[in-house]
Amino acid sequence: MVVKVYGPLYAAPKRVLVCLVEKEVDFETVPIDLLKGENKHPDFLKLQPFGTVPLIQDGDYTLYESRAIMRYYAEKYKSQGTDLLGKTIEERGLVEQWLEVEAHNFQPPIYNLVVHILFAPVLGFPSDPKILQESEEKLGKVLDIYEEQLSKSKYLAGDFFSLADISHLPFTHFLVANMGKEYMIKDRKHVSAWWDDISNRPSWKRVLQFGDPF
Numbered sequence: 109m110v111v112k113v114y115g116p117l118y119a120a121p122k123r124v125l126v127c128l129v130e131k132e133v134d135f136e137t138v139p140i141d142l143l144k145g146e147n148k149h150p151d152f153l154k155l156q157p158f159g160t161v162p163l164i165q166d167g168d169y170t171l172y173e174s175r176a177i178m179r180y181y182a183e184k185y186k187s188q189g190t191d192l193l194g195k196t197i198e199e200r201g202l203v204e205q206w207l208e209v210e211a212h213n214f215q216p217p218i219y220n221l222v223v224h225i226l227f228a229p230v231l232g233f234p235s236d237p238k239i240l241q242e243s244e245e246k247l248g249k250v251l252d253i254y255e256e257q258l259s260k261s262k263y264l265a266g267d268f269f270s271l272a273d274i275s276h277l278p279f280t281h282f283l284v285a286n287m288g289k290e291y292m293i294k295d296r297k298h299v300s301a302w303w304d305d306i307s308n309r310p311s312w313k314r315v316l317q318f319g320d321p322f
């Protein structure tokens with residue numbers, strides 16, 4: 109049964125798509141137009157009561173939350189494709205640590221920047237300069253910690269590419285490609301080298317072909 113991934117145009121579903129490509133798992137995509145509110149349609153809400161993408165359907169198994177879906181497939185297909193979880197329980201612990209750091213420290217400020225720089229003009233509400241300034245400062249502090257970590261290892265969890273690195277791809281792409289804030293990455297030597305490495309992976313280049321909403 110081929111995995112169905114809902115919402116390939118958007119950022120969080122792209123985490124799942126990169127994971128599936130790295131694990132050599134076949135998938136098909138189901139477009140969801142957030143601007144038309146297709147994620148709030150009763151049929152979608154029956155599957156995903158929070159009304160966000162991604163959602164996957166794998167036979168009669170349904171899952172949402174991008175990081176949970178990545179963990180599921182990285183585990184389910186542990187023996188094929190790229191190892192994304194590390195080889196020891198200690199490495200796995202570091203993968204989980206940096207996944208949590210991405211979700212709780214990196215995502216909130218970068219999401220605010222995406223909303224107030226990219227979504228605001230599309231949805232017709234004013235950007236809030238105070239939120240922009242505070243979010244950029246917060247993200248800068250997070251990236252300074254990444255710079256220190258990446259001066260000691262090639263990737264966030266160690267010298268192996270993992271789910272933690274994948275989880276950063278979609279929103280960092282917005283920062284570099286759509287928001288004119290590439291300096292936040294490029295001005296940090298080790299973060300810049302890390303970004304050049306992970307964003308040049310064939311899996312990311314393939315997933316970028318699904319487009320983005322901006």
Ligand SMILES: N[C@@H](CCC(=O)N[C@@H](CS(=O)(=O)O)C(=O)NCC(=O)O)C(=O)O
Pocket residue numbers: 118119120121142147159160161162172173174175
């Ligand atoms: N924690 C969720 C977040 C999912 C999420 O917020 N998705 C956005 C799209 S994007 O942030 O990935 O671009 C969405 O569906 N937004 C629609 C809505 O919030 O109504 C995950 O990681 O799956």
